[in-house]
Amino acid sequence: MFKRIDHIGIVVNNLDESLKTYCDQLGFTLVERVAIPEQLVEAAFLDANNGTIELIAPTDATSGTARFLQNRGEGTHHICFEVDDIEVALAELRAQGLRLIDERPRQGVHGLVAFVHPKATHGTMIELLQKQAH
């Protein structure tokens, strides 16, 4: 079902500070920095050659990301796998009885996305991505 690991999402308090760590200290290259106003976050994608690292910071204290930070602190938030057809993938997961956050795909930064509930996958939030051209 899953083609490849597309990216790993990491929630951070401050995007500028974490970019100093990930780019200046760890040596990653910033590919894209984008505001996602409907999620009340800003995200930065870093090149890891066979995939990307997505740093995510809240732009508003009421966002889900801000609540994640309050509850868990900074750290890994989700693993995103690329799929060929997200409708087919969601139907398969539903048939397997897996609890979903998104019953229908929604528009993400790089294509159609949907999240599986972390309670269904032993604590790790899995995102599905069907890529679309920008």
Add this chain to the structure above:
Amino acid sequence: MFKRIDHIGIVVNNLDESLKTYCDQLGFTLVERVAIPEQLVEAAFLDANNGTIELIAPTDATSGTARFLQNRGEGTHHICFEVDDIEVALAELRAQGLRLIDERPRQGVHGLVAFVHPKATHGTMIELLQKQAH
């Protein structure tokens, strides 16, 4: 410095139960299941095409992994990046002032490994891996 994402480590309570989820429900293929007695854990590596997912479960309540489960619950534990030369990579990270868990490489399942302290990297534990033939 980092060549590629090698694997993502996920800590779980029970390896058999989580393999049912990840293989039977999510469709991953089990590549290798291995006991790591010096870490008091058992691990299973799942094929994700461009990298692997490592499920890790404690075999003893005194292991660091058991403490992680008590403190955080099941979920993502680390991201492992492959490097060409782990001594060179550690020297670069040290020169950048990043706090390390392992000052020297140690023997892992698939090669020489070392962990960076999650406090240095905004909550995400990073593992370095210099691969060696089995």
